Amino acid sequence: MAGKLAQLLSDLKEPEALAYVDKALGEGTAAEELLEETKEGMNIVGERFSKGEYFIPDLVFSGEILKGVVQKLEPKLKAGAGKEAKRLGKVVVGTVAGDIHDIGKDLVVFMLDVNGFEVTDLGIDVPVQKFVDAVKETGSTVVGLSGFLTLAFDSMKETVDAIAKAGLRDKVKIMIGGGQIDDHVTKYTGADAFGKDAMEAVTLAKGWIGG
Amino acid sequence: MTADEKQEVQFQKLLTPKLPDGNDLPFQSPEAEANYKAIITRIKDAVQMKKTPDRVPIALFPSMFPFINAGMTIEEAMHDYEKCAAVFKEFMLEFKPDLHIGAAGPGPAKFYEILDYKLYSWPGHGVAPEHSYQCNEGEYMKAEEYDLLMMDPSFYFRNFYLPRVFGALEGFTMLAPHTATLEMYGLAFNYIPYALPPVQNTFKALFEAGAEALKWATVMGGSNGELTSLGYANILGGFTKAPFDVIGDTLRGTRGIMTDMYRQPDKLLKAMEALIPIMIGMGIGAMQQTGNPMIFIPLHKGADGFLSDEQFKKFYWPTLQAVIGGLVEGGCIPFPALEGHWESRLKVIQDIPKGKTVWMVDQSDMAKTKETLGKNACLLGNVPSSLLKLATADEVKAYCKKIIDTAGKGGGFIMANGAFFDEANPKNVKAMVDVTREYGVYK
Numbered sequence: 001m002a003g004k005l006a007q008l009l010s011d012l013k014e015p016e017a018l019a020y021v022d023k024a025l026g027e028g029t030a031a032e033e034l035l036e037e038t039k040e041g042m043n044i045v046g047e048r049f050s051k052g053e054y055f056i057p058d059l060v061f062s063g064e065i066l067k068g069v070v071q072k073l074e075p076k077l078k079a080g081a082g083k084e085a086k087r088l089g090k091v092v093v094g095t096v097a098g099d100i101h102d103i104g105k106d107l108v109v110f111m112l113d114v115n116g117f118e119v120t121d122l123g124i125d126v127p128v129q130k131f132v133d134a135v136k137e138t139g140s141t142v143v144g145l146s147g148f149l150t151l152a153f154d155s156m157k158e159t160v161d162a163i164a165k166a167g168l169r170d171k172v173k174i175m176i177g178g179g180q181i182d183d184h185v186t187k188y189t190g191a192d193a194f195g196k197d198a199m200e201a202v203t204l205a206k207g208w209i210g211g
Numbered sequence: 212m213t214a215d216e217k218q219e220v221q222f223q224k225l226l227t228p229k230l231p232d233g234n235d236l237p238f239q240s241p242e243a244e245a246n247y248k249a250i251i252t253r254i255k256d257a258v259q260m261k262k263t264p265d266r267v268p269i270a271l272f273p274s275m276f277p278f279i280n281a282g283m284t285i286e287e288a289m290h291d292y293e294k295c296a297a298v299f300k301e302f303m304l305e306f307k308p309d310l311h312i313g314a315a316g317p318g319p320a321k322f323y324e325i326l327d328y329k330l331y332s333w334p335g336h337g338v339a340p341e342h343s344y345q346c347n348e349g350e351y352m353k354a355e356e357y358d359l360l361m362m363d364p365s366f367y368f369r370n371f372y373l374p375r376v377f378g379a380l381e382g383f384t385m386l387a388p389h390t391a392t393l394e395m396y397g398l399a400f401n402y403i404p405y406a407l408p409p410v411q412n413t414f415k416a417l418f419e420a421g422a423e424a425l426k427w428a429t430v431m432g433g434s435n436g437e438l439t440s441l442g443y444a445n446i447l448g449g450f451t452k453a454p455f456d457v458i459g460d461t462l463r464g465t466r467g468i469m470t471d472m473y474r475q476p477d478k479l480l481k482a483m484e485a486l487i488p489i490m491i492g493m494g495i496g497a498m499q500q501t502g503n504p505m506i507f508i509p510l511h512k513g514a515d516g517f518l519s520d521e522q523f524k525k526f527y528w529p530t531l532q533a534v535i536g537g538l539v540e541g542g543c544i545p546f547p548a549l550e551g552h553w554e555s556r557l558k559v560i561q562d563i564p565k566g567k568t569v570w571m572v573d574q575s576d577m578a579k580t581k582e583t584l585g586k587n588a589c590l591l592g593n594v595p596s597s598l599l600k601l602a603t604a605d606e607v608k609a610y611c612k613k614i615i616d617t618a619g620k621g622g623g624f625i626m627a628n629g630a631f632f633d634e635a636n637p638k639n640v641k642a643m644v645d646v647t648r649e650y651g652v653y654k
Contacts, residue, residue, distance in 0.1 A: 057469035184597040
């Protein structure tokens with residue numbers, strides 16, 4: 001059974017969640033304990049999204065509530081508290097060179113994060129070399145390439161090629177996604193798979209990393 | 212006049228294209244004239260769904276493909292208007308679709324530069340010279356500004372929105388509303404801001420930008436007339452938007468509108484209602500200006516996955532349906548584009564007047580779309596960008612035949628690409644046109 005804050009957050013009850021945090025802090029509940037509950041709440045949100053009960057507005061709004069809650073908790077957290085729990089694995093994600101679309105990429109980052117992956121978000125219009133460097137630096141075993149435009153087909157291919165050239169191709173699985181991405185594009189780019197939405201990105205990453 | 216009669220008047224106008232001076236546009240040959248008129252009749256039959264056309268009409272909706280295919284950068288196409296138009300003409304003569312969307316896609320870079328446009332990045336101005344322009348999403352309208360927007364949308368746009376998306380229009384923030392001009396006494400006070408340097412600089416920028424826009428539009432208009440005289444028809448008469456996308460794309464942004472759905476749903480709903488007549492007026496105005504009734508409506512945040520069914524029915528569809536209805540009443544042919552997947556929405560959006568609209572289908576299943584929306588509306592699409600770039604010409608032909616068989620059955624279908632495309636294999640684009648010309652003939 002989820003805690004009260006986890007419940008309010010996952011049911012998207014913003015005023016109630018914020019009021020509850022104020023009340024709980026006032027009554028002496030440790031900020032660390034409440035932070036744990038927010039994580040639990042976000043996991044429930046992620047689950048509901050995966051099951052098709054929640055949609056993008058619900059995800060976006062849960063993120064907004066989370067921001068408000070964390071703002072209240074932050075000043076009260078002891079240094080080093082809320083340290084990351086053990087993560088399933090590491091994933092590098094970014095929108096490929098030349099493309100500045102971020103909505104789809106952000107959803108994938110969010111869903112991977114609430115599902116227990118440690119995500120390095122490289123942002124948008126990410127140069128090929130930056131992906132290669134990030135894989136090396138983080139030791140990530142999954143790479144997610146996002147792109148909305150047809151130009152992204154080539155940027156994705158170049159990124160996959162560069163990862164191979166750096167000798168990293170057998171160390172990572174590469175998934176791609178975006179508006180016009182399908183099997184043809186997957187084959188063309190040399191990626192391992194494509195996902196049609198953020199849930200599929202999680203399924204792919206779990207399949208490769210386990211968890 | 213009834214909506215039927217108004218639509219008929221629009222088709223008659225299309226059949227007799229005019230020059231800007233009002234005289235009949237001369238065709239370059241009798242064949243070109245016959246070709247043009249056959250295209251208009253074909254489209255009319257496809258749209259009205261009363262008669263099967265002679266064959267499936269063919270439209271090409273490229274984004275930057277004509278320029279990329281000609282080895283030109285998008286940056287060049289945005290700066291050299293003459294070359295842009297010339298390359299577009301070559302594209303038409305090479306691929307020969309029935310319908311096109313004109314050479315206006317790249318737009319005039321200098322115009323955007325003069326106004327310091329911030330909503331988009333374009334080649335040479337935030338994106339690479341060979342890439343297309345892309346939108347910079349943001350909260351250009353603040354969460355607490357709904358009342359201001361609804362009270363006087365034009366005042367809100369001029370004094371708040373425009374200065375945020377155009378650096379050069381900062382001076383607009385100082386102007387009094389036009390509706391403050393009522394009586395003689397005190398009138399002059401309202402006009403003091405026009406003496407101040409920020410306002411004067413804004414107007415100087417506008418004069419310069421307007422001159423650039425005219426220079427560009429003159430070339431585009433000439434190009435359009437020339438293509439008509441060669442026997443090709445432009446399918447676009449203008450554009451408008453779904454009220455949800457107006458607010459969600461460029462005013463509040465995705466995050467903003469989705470947060471408002473929770474924090475202030477009533478304000479959001481009211482604001483979208485206030486936008487209905489404005490969006491209808493935008494479409495009808497464009498039709499009157501261009502003489503072409505096809506009003507494009509790119510649909511974004513109603514696609515599958517963005518909203519739940521309930522959210523779609525509450526927030527997205529009612530105001531869009533009202534805009535479509537109003538455009539039809541005004542004699543327009545609304546032309547919404549179902550970008551992405553829309554399978555879960557088909558049963559809802561099929562509730563529209565029959566024979567009055569055209570729907571561009573991106574990736575939704577064509578058979579399912581035909582059985583629902585296609586009962587009442589002409590469908591256009593849905594050759595995927597990935598096929599056009601990466602498949603063989605034979606695969607493209609097989610795909611086109613399949614959708615001619617399903618979506619084309621009994622008419623009410625226009626062959627086209629499903630999404631605006633930049634890059635493609637020219638052989639595949641040709642294959643799409645050629646196979647439809649043969650296989651798309653109705654017997």
